[in-house]
Amino acid sequence: MNRSTASVDDDLVFMDEAAPPSDTPEAHEAKGVWRVLIVDDDSDVHSATTFALNNLEMQHRPLEFLHAYSASEARELLAREDDIAVILLDVVMEQEDSGLQLVRHIREVLKLTEVRIILRTGQPGYAPEIDAIRDFDINDYKTKSELTRIKLYTTVTSAIRSYEQIRAINASRRGLDRIVRASAELMALHGLDNFAAGILAQVATLLDQASSGLLCVQEHTNAQELTVITASGPHVKLVDSASGIRDGRIAGLLQRTLDQRTNIYGRDFATLYFGGNANRDFVAYIDTGATLNEIDQRLLEVFSRNIAVGLDNVLLVTRLHNFAFYDTLTKLPNRTRLRELVDEALGMPMRNDVILALVDIDHFSETNDALGHQFGDLLLLGVAARLQAQLGNQLTIARVGGDTFGVLGDASLVNPAVLLDLFDEAFSIDGQEVQLSATAGLVRLADYEGGGADALKDADIALKRAKLLQRAGHFYFSRSMGVDIRERVRLMHALRNAYEEKELFVVYQPQIDLQTRRPVGAEALLRWRTKDGTFIPPDRFIPIAEYSGLIIDIGERVMREACKELMRLRSMGYTEFTISINVSQVQFRHPRFLDTLRNVLAETGAPPSRIELEITESIAMEEPDALIQLLGEIRQTGVSIAIDDFGTGFSSLSYLQRLQADRLKIDRSFVTEITSSSRGSSIAEMVIQLGRNLGLSVVAEGVEDERQASILASLGCPLAQGYLFARPMTVDQLTTWLKDNGAR
Structure with a gap:
């Protein structure tokens, strides 16, 4: 076999073979050229490659050649040229791995992922084929001795086809990405x-x-x-x-x-x-x-x-x-739109001069119910029209819901007197003259730290406060109000989590017979200790529990645990011991309270005669007839009733007798007064005497020193509890304390 070109190891060799088949498709429109970059430090390789591939078409396009005689020259050329389809790259140039380093630069630095790279070398030992192809995106790898003219043509054609396919795929992907973005932008x-x-x-x-x-x-x-x-x-x-x-x-x-x-x-x-x-x-x-x-x-x-x-x-x-x-009835901006407008106002430099007001029609629901919803809608349209006519040119008017309208704008114009005076003139609705009044809650946006949603919430808070204080009046929101409300909300969420995580627990404070100084029972008290060991006072979290309704579940848990503790004590021989359980006003009013009590007694087996429920005097005075019936049903279970904090309310003596309670508890404030003045024992003495006359037992709370205990005993008070005798303690501490204090 004759060699047409003599070479050393680094020469490009073309063997004598038949010419490639001619490309004879139908005529096509010119589609540009395929740009091929030859990178080699041997000028003969450039000439031979150009000679071998010149005047040939691939995929119906001619070739255009670019030349670089070193890796560094190729880097400069690639930085300014684009749309290069194929790079024919010598591996060994300035250094043994110059070609491979150039590949890394092309892929990782220049981010040219579409261009196809064909490695050529006359010294294959310097660039192992498997490693090179594995580590880099290389279209082909050939030694120069392999590349006959036909093989070179075939290799470059394959690379161009691959380049064309990758370009088409990437173009489609970019186009589809643009379509997705276009659709999203259009929908906005x-x-x-x-x-x-x-x-x-x-x-x-x-x-x-x-x-x-x-x-x-x-x-x-x-x-x-x-x-x-x-x-x-x-x-x-x-x-x-x-x-x-x-x-x-x-x-x-x-x-x-x-x-x-x-x-x-x-x-x-x-x-x-x-x-x-x-x-x-x-x-x-x-x-x-x-x-x-x-x-x-x-x-x-x-x-x-x-x-x-x-x-x-x-x-x-x-x-x-x-x-x-927008509100469907009045066509005014609704609460959502008003929130956006408040957000915009908060981002403006003139925010200090902006006020948000919520204006609520007084007693609108009564008018709506009395005259019908259609009349109510006409009335709302009348109010909206008046607000818009009087203020709309200078302020933003919105309907935020129901019979509440929002007004946003300059502080000099959002004046509560001006807003409320708009309701002085009667509204003519469907042939009737209707006189209305309104109440307003206002928020100054100056130095406001929240967003539009927070401002609306705070305006709601101010509106509710204004309604509580005086209808047809107004109230400005203050930071202290916001701190208080947000603290309550935070505490409410924390309490709900504490209930789930068993951070709430029951302690017991013994009740003592003042004559024998022996324990006869204990009051179950709820405590909250957070994970970091902090105690939250009951007077902080009990109102939150009542407000949120969580007191229903908490109260049932306390009742069940107290009954279980009673049964444990009875198994230890404390059969005459009584447990007192506080019942919240919300808990007591719950329609299933009696069922809950019966279920807990049945499940735990606790004897009803040793369970006492404590209700406050304020509960006892509300809805007396319903309460008397409920207390009668509770007594039928065998459970006794104590009236807590007695003397702090305004109980009717005749009504107290009808309640058929079993025990009165003297409030700690009256116990404290026993030793503080010459007439300090008067109220305590009257409660004790009242209990004796009505046949009720009496227990004094908050006894802290021996003198108080002695006076109470001399007055005939049979029972007491307080720090003098024992602090509230856990179930284990209670067991130990009872053993030491001889309760049997």
Whole structure:
């Protein structure tokens, strides 16, 4: 076999072989060139490669060669040139791994992922084939002695095909990404006009060209008339033109697109069919300047189908937007829109001069119920119209819900006196004169730290405070109010978590017979210790538990644990021991309270005669008839009743007798007074005497020193509890304490 070119190891060799088959497809439009970069430190290799591949077409395009004679020269060339399809790269140049380092630079630094790289070397030992191909995105790896002319042609052709496929895939991916972004951006536009203009802009972006075209609608009621919604470029003069589309060619193409219900692509244009609904269809004409390639056409097909759905629903979206941000009755901004406007005001430098007010119609529900909802709606429309007429030119008026309106604007204009004076004149509704008044809650945005939602909440708080203080009045929100409310909310969430995490627990404070000084029972008390060991006082968390309704579950748990502890003590021989359980007002009023009590007694087996429920005097005085019936049903279970904090309320003695309670508890404040003044024991003495006359037992709370205990005993008080005898203790501590203090 003869060699046409003598070489040493680094020479490029072409063997005498048959020429490659000629490429004889039908004529194609010129599609540019394939750019091939030759990187080699041997000029003969450049000449031989160019000679071997010159005048050949690959994929119907000729080749254009670029040359670099070192890795550093190639780096400079690649930094300024683009659209290079193939790099023929020598491995060993300035250094043994110069070629491989250049590959790393191309992929990792220049981020050129599409260009195909063919490694060539005359010294394969310096670049192991498996390692090179594994570590780098290399299209092919050949020793120069392998590359005959036909093999070189085949290798480069394969690389160009790979490059073309990767380019097509990436172009499609980029196009689809643009379509996704375009759809998202278009959906953010409101109104048909904005949406239509957005379509032309997004098509231009998709095709990487200036926006030039028009979008039309054809109503099915007049199928021959095309109405231009929006236009761009030289077509912009057609918008709102009485003569419509003056270019008969464009009009004909658009009508043909509508008739065929498909896109049409020409040498310098594209018409896009977007479809529509039962009432109308949409179509666009786009100037392209040249015939679109297959990828662009496919992308426009996807885009058209996506946008067809958007156009079909754009009016629905507009209606939904109105529903979301505007009140359907008054057409004023609603609470959501007002919140956005407050957010905008908070971001403005003039925020110090802005006030948000909520104005609530007094007793509107009674008027609505008495005269009907239709009349109520007319009344709300009348109020909205007056507010808008008197204030709308200078302030933002909104309806935030029900019979509450929002007013936002300059502090000098959002004046509570001005707002409330607007209700002085009667409203004429459906032939009737209706006199109204209103109450206002206001928030100054100066130095406000929250957002629009917080400002509305705080305005609500101020409005509620104003209603509590005085109808037809007003109240400004203060930071102290906000701190208090937010602290309560924080504590409420913490309490709910504490209940789940078993941070709440029961302690017991013994009750003592003052004559024998022996324990006869104990009061079950609830405590809260957080995970870090901090104790939260009951007077802080009990009201929160009542407000949130969590007291129902907490109270049931306390009752069950107290009954279980009673049974444990009875098993240890403390059979005459009584447990007292506090019952919250909310808990006591719950319709299932009696069922809960019966279930707990049944489940634990606790003897009802050794369970005492403590209710406050304030509970005893509310709804007396219902309470008397409930207490009677409780007594039927065998459980006894004690009235706690007795003497702090205003109990009727006759009513007290009807309650048929079993015990009175003298409040600690009266026990403290026993030793503080000459007449300090008067109230305690009267309670003890009252208990004796009514046949009720009496227990004194808060006994802290021996003198108090002696006076109470001398007055005839049978029982007492307090720090003098024992502090509240856990179940284990209680067991030990009882053993030491001889309770049997």
